[in-house]
Amino acid sequence: MEGLNIHPEVAELYPELLEIRRGFHKNPELLFELPKTSAFIIEYLQSLNIEVHTEVGKIGVVGVIRGEGPCILLRADMDALPIEELKESDYKSSNPGAMHACGHDAHMAMLLVAAKVISRHRDKVKGSIKFMFQPAEEGGHGARFMRDDPLYPILDSEPRVDEVYAIHVEPQMKSGDFFCSDKFSSSCCDDFSIEIHGKGGHGSAPFLCIDPVVIASELVLALQTIVPRNINTKYQSVISVCSIKAGETYNAIPDSCILLGTIRTYEKEVREQIIQRATEICEGLGIANNTKITFKIDPGYGAIINDPKCIEKSVDTFKKVSPNAVRYMGYPMYGEDFSYLTDVRPGCFIGLGCNPGERGAVLHSPNFNIDERAMMIGSSWFIQLINDQLCSNEDLI
Structure with missing residues (x-):
């Protein structure tokens, strides 16, 4: 984890980042049944004086920072898996038959902390940001429900989204490394x-x-x-x-x-x-x-197709956060409903290595786990992406 450019405010907020992730991990909820998860996110965003839209795509949450210029969407998924957790910890799942075994707890925590840091410097942002917290990625087509919501279609409601980005933790990959495909990020x-x-x-x-x-x-x-x-x-x-x-x-x-x-x-x-x-x-x-x-x-999810220009922007941002840790990967065969967004907007879906050094700590495993320090890299990447695209070089977050 040496040689990384962690945003200083993210480093300062690391205890909060841990607390958020572990809170979600201890209280997993499935598909669209996310009352506690969504309520926490709503309250957190409102505490930052961020505009909040609720019940988007049934129970999705959207935070909005408005400004003149392009609009970037950053996405995290909220739902857990119907798996009985085996790994013992102080924050082991308290809900029998439900577990955050795909890292969505980390995705939410990284994006919330990034939103907190960005909100402190919103006057520097020359554009708009949508923070998307979606339900039902695990087989429920939650991204489609949010995209096509009749009252608040997340991409087309003002401010209209220009590009979409998301991070997925990869516990089988070296902690701190970024992984990006040159075309397909899912099948x-x-x-x-x-x-x-x-x-x-x-x-x-x-x-x-x-x-x-x-x-x-x-x-x-x-x-x-x-x-x-x-x-x-x-x-x-x-x-x-x-x-x-x-x-x-x-x-x-x-x-x-x-x-x-x-x-x-x-x-x-x-x-x-x-x-x-x-x-x-x-x-x-x-x-x-x-x-x-x-x-x-x-019929399941379509393939995520990364946009060439968004790949270039993502990689440039990677290098500023983790200069020696950018890896290009082959085309993975898992399914991901972020494709509902990249079908209609340019975007990029990236992997964040978070190998905890434990046997069996893989995605969708009852022993799933991550190196939690990697979350600081994810939050820093979100912030740096906004710096690169929506801030001037003389006035960075």
């Missing part, structure tokens, strides 16, 4: 279910049955031919069957079998091609086995 993420309608019977007489387990075996292998035999090798993509459910006992052929899985792609055309081929394979195997196979797709 298209679609889930699917397949039901094979068979004809059950005794295991000793399969000739009287239509065995959905055998058909499922064929289907799993057939689906794995889609990418290598249909998709150009320059387009990275994945289709995975992750669950097979059929039958209850050892000597009875079941009536049905259900497969669950996921499709990950970057390009929309490839996404559509894989879904089309999967549909055709299911229909064909159904005909071949004299039965019906139902394929259903649950």
Whole structure:
């Protein structure tokens, strides 16, 4: 953590940064059910004399600093995951079955402290800032609800947003390093279910049955031919069957079998091609086995596409905060609903290394943890971004 340019006011506020993050971590809430989380954020922003909009996209919160000039949106997500925390600490989750295992507690803390520092110097800001605290990133499309809110569409309501930025903690990456992709920061993420309608019977007489387990075996292998035999090798993509459910006992052929899985792609055309081929394979195997196979797709998030100019701005800002710690990464395959914003505005989604040096402390793990000192870097990056884009060199925050 040496050689970093932590903003002096962020360093001063480090105890508060810890307290905020740990408070959120101890009291995780899920999806859109965020009464305590949103109430804390509202009260905190109001204490800074920041204009606050509530119940945006159901329960999202937006803080606004207004000024003449461009408008930059900075985003943090609020919701936790339905995971039972195993790691022991003084701030371990107090809500059974809920845990901040994806770092959203840190995202909120970093942005709130950045908002506090920026608000102290708002007279230096030549433009506007929107601080976006969104619900339901974990599968609930919360960013879309805030973007399309009929009363306060976050991007188009005055001041109209010009660019969007977000940070995500990365506990598998070296603490203090910044990670940026030159194009995609997440993938298209679609889930699917397949039901094979068979004809059950005794295991000793399969000739009287239509065995959905055998058909499922064929289907799993057939689906794995889609990418290598249909998709150009320059387009990275994945289709995975992750669950097979059929039958209850050892000597009875079941009536049905259900497969669950996921499709990950970057390009929309490839996404559509894989879904089309999967549909055709299911229909064909159904005909071949004299039965019906139902394929259903649950559309997920699109891919985040970083804007080239926003990448350049982000990297320039990285170098001022952490001069020797900028890393370019490949294209990750996880899903992220920040794509609902980058679909319609230029922006950049970056990773912040926060490896705590603990085994198993990875995203979506019941042992998730971070090096909390890295949060000072995240807050400093938000502030430096505003310095670079909305302040003059002679009058910096």
